[in-house]
Amino acid sequence: MPDIFTKTMARNIYLGGSVFFVLAFIALTFDTTARLPKRDNRENITEQVALGKQVWEENNCIGCHTLLGEGAYFAPELGNVYQRFGKSKEAIKGFIKSRPVDGIPGRRSMPQFNLTEEELEAIAEFLKWTSEVNTENWPPNING
Amino acid sequence: MTTQLKYQSQAVAKPYFIAAIGLFVGQVLFGLIMGLQYVIGDFLFPEIPFNVARMVHTNLLIVWLLFGFMGAAYYLVPEEAERELHSPKLALALFWIFLIAGALTIVGYLAVPYATLAKITGNDILPTMGREFLEQPTITKLGIVVVALGFLYNIGLTVLSGRKTVINVVLLTGLVGLAVMFLFSFYNPENLVLDKYFWWWVVHLWVEGVWELILGAILAYVLIKTTGVDREVIDKWLYVIIAAALITGIIGTGHHYYWIGTPAYWQWLGSLFSALEPIPFFMMTIFAFNMVFKRRKQHPNKATVLWAMGTGVMAFLGAGVWGFMHTLAPVNYYTHGTQVTAAHGHMAFYGAYAMIVLTIISYAMPKLRGIGTAMNNRAQVVEMWSFWLMTVAMVFITLFLTAAGVLQVWLQRYQPNPLPFMAVQDQVAIFYWCRELSGVIFTLGLLLYIVSFFIKGEQPQAEQVAS
Numbered sequence: 001m002p003d004i005f006t007k008t009m010a011r012n013i014y015l016g017g018s019v020f021f022v023l024a025f026i027a028l029t030f031d032t033t034a035r036l037p038k039r040d041n042r043e044n045i046t047e048q049v050a051l052g053k054q055v056w057e058e059n060n061c062i063g064c065h066t067l068l069g070e071g072a073y074f075a076p077e078l079g080n081v082y083q084r085f086g087k088s089k090e091a092i093k094g095f096i097k098s099r100p101v102d103g104i105p106g107r108r109s110m111p112q113f114n115l116t117e118e119e120l121e122a123i124a125e126f127l128k129w130t131s132e133v134n135t136e137n138w139p140p141n142i143n144g
Numbered sequence: 145m146t147t148q149l150k151y152q153s154q155a156v157a158k159p160y161f162i163a164a165i166g167l168f169v170g171q172v173l174f175g176l177i178m179g180l181q182y183v184i185g186d187f188l189f190p191e192i193p194f195n196v197a198r199m200v201h202t203n204l205l206i207v208w209l210l211f212g213f214m215g216a217a218y219y220l221v222p223e224e225a226e227r228e229l230h231s232p233k234l235a236l237a238l239f240w241i242f243l244i245a246g247a248l249t250i251v252g253y254l255a256v257p258y259a260t261l262a263k264i265t266g267n268d269i270l271p272t273m274g275r276e277f278l279e280q281p282t283i284t285k286l287g288i289v290v291v292a293l294g295f296l297y298n299i300g301l302t303v304l305s306g307r308k309t310v311i312n313v314v315l316l317t318g319l320v321g322l323a324v325m326f327l328f329s330f331y332n333p334e335n336l337v338l339d340k341y342f343w344w345w346v347v348h349l350w351v352e353g354v355w356e357l358i359l360g361a362i363l364a365y366v367l368i369k370t371t372g373v374d375r376e377v378i379d380k381w382l383y384v385i386i387a388a389a390l391i392t393g394i395i396g397t398g399h400h401y402y403w404i405g406t407p408a409y410w411q412w413l414g415s416l417f418s419a420l421e422p423i424p425f426f427m428m429t430i431f432a433f434n435m436v437f438k439r440r441k442q443h444p445n446k447a448t449v450l451w452a453m454g455t456g457v458m459a460f461l462g463a464g465v466w467g468f469m470h471t472l473a474p475v476n477y478y479t480h481g482t483q484v485t486a487a488h489g490h491m492a493f494y495g496a497y498a499m500i501v502l503t504i505i506s507y508a509m510p511k512l513r514g515i516g517t518a519m520n521n522r523a524q525v526v527e528m529w530s531f532w533l534m535t536v537a538m539v540f541i542t543l544f545l546t547a548a549g550v551l552q553v554w555l556q557r558y559q560p561n562p563l564p565f566m567a568v569q570d571q572v573a574i575f576y577w578c579r580e581l582s583g584v585i586f587t588l589g590l591l592l593y594i595v596s597f598f599i600k601g602e603q604p605q606a607e608q609v610a611s
Binding site: 005006007011012013017018021022024025028029031032033035036037039041042045049050053054056057058061062063064066067068069070071072073074075077078087097099101102103104105106107108109111112113130133134135136138139140141142143144 | 179182184185186189190193194195196198199205212258259262263267274279310333334335336337339340341345362376380383384386387390391394395396397400401402403404406407408410411413470476477480481483485487494498500556557558562563564565566567607
């Protein structure tokens with residue numbers, strides 16, 4: 001680089017640029033969090049939904065599935081599974097309950113997690129709640 | 145034994161580098177398991193279900209890179225600061241704490257169901273588990289914070305009481321940033337949207353933010369040492385690269401805020417800024433090649449120079465090009481959460497972070513082992529073979545995953561009659577087989593890499609001035 005562009009100038013761009021964009025990002029974060037209540041369906045976060053999120057986390061569901069497109073790509077997207085299963089919590093619960101302990105020969109299979117009835121109900125409620133978040137129409141179709 | 149070291153305390157880097165390589169092997173073995181599970185669904189089921197293998201694979205990656213970064217800091221900071229490390233004893237103690245905590249966590253993943261691990265580690269008290277990459281029990285996370293604080297105290301005091309070079313200050317800034325951003329892993333609200341929003345403050349602001357400072361500083365250090373180019377020139381490049389990284393990367397976080405419940409304006413902001421994110425990586429490539437062409441000496445460690453140039457190229461391809469490919473919101477609408485993401489993740493992590501750690505290991509290990517400035521020529525040839533095997537294999541892993549991803553997008557999301565997820569997975573299986581084969585080649589490359597440390601031969605000539 002030519003001598004006209006000095007090290008001090010480079011440093012100032014680094015310092016000035018990063019401070020400016022850190023502040024801009026913080027401002028955008030305040031704006032986003034202020035707008036979220038109209039989008040994130042928070043009024044429907046019941047105790048059951050909260051428990052459902054904990055069941056989701058403590059069984060590491062994200063280790064195979066995506067949720068709103070984030071997670072692992074080994075098993076189907078679950079952000080819209082409530083719609084895919086005909087808006088039926090019973091269908092979701094039934095699927096989780098019926099997973100064979102030893103899997104399916106040659107195929108991918110969800111483990112049997114031995115969830116209690118309360119946990120099953122909670123995870124179904126959590127997935128229903130998730131499906132009602134405003135995601136700008138993502139995923140593109142019912143297959144996730 | 146360590147006559148090659150300017151400062152005796154640099155020697156603490158050695159166990160960190162050895163541990164990093166060991167954990168890298170573990171990471172790759174679990175990668176092979178997962179790759180096979182993609183095509184033979186019941187492989188090792190239910191003993192090691194996919195989610196467990198993935199957790200081990202990604203967590204080992206993070207931990208070995210952290211070992212690599214810490215080793216790099218312990219090695220280069222004293223030399224840059226022109227003084228001994230504040231406390232080598234603390235560095236060694238933290239090494240064992242980190243290694244044992246990490247090993248126990250991995251054993252926990254493998255030995256008991258995840259829900260049991262959550263119960264016995266008291267996840268109820270402060271729930272932080274079960275989120276991608278942050279699966280560690282809360283107690284492990286607290287351990288990481290303790291290790292990070294001790295590490296920063298040690299490195300910080302050394303930097304601040306010594307010669308404050310640009311490399312040292314940038315490296316320290318990156319390491320402090322790494323520790324600070326990790327604190328957001330303790331914030332896990334009941335609201336999934338908020339959870340996801342701040343989860344990215346750890347994940348994105350690490351790999352597309354502060355880690356780039358660490359990467360830049362290590363690369364700059366190695367280039368100064370191997371090319372003899374004037375420090376002023378290299379410092380200027382470093383500043384420009386990290387400026388570009390932060391100017392694009394911070395708001396670039398927005399490319400993760402398209403479809404998770406966050407406002408639609410992120411589609412514009414995320415697209416615009418993340419479209420610029422390849423710039424710092426491109427500059428890194430130019431930087432590495434430029435410095436090597438301008439070199440004022442012929443460094444005997446040719447393998448290190450190869451790794452340094454390779455990092456520039458592969459970081460640009462993996463993070464820059466493959467990142468850009470699916471970062472624009474209208475594209476990402478279709479590719480989000482598919483094998484396209486996996487393709488990008490593999491090449492970006494290998495090209496930017498795995499390779500920079502292998503670069504500094506390649507440079508420092510001969511000195512740490514008291515061998516000299518470089519390994520003998522035969523060992524270097526084997527090391528360079530391992531470079532090409534791993535790098536080319538990673539290119540193919542990425543290409544096959546991209547092919548699988550593009551097909552997946554077409555079949556599952558784009559064509560007039562979209563197919564269900566599992567039907568699509570069956571149709572793209574051939575690409576998963578090809579990926580697994582490339583993974584086997586990668587593993588062979590890694591084994592060859594380890595072999596290169598044990599090859600004996602005549603020492604190369606000392607440094608020569610280029611004609």
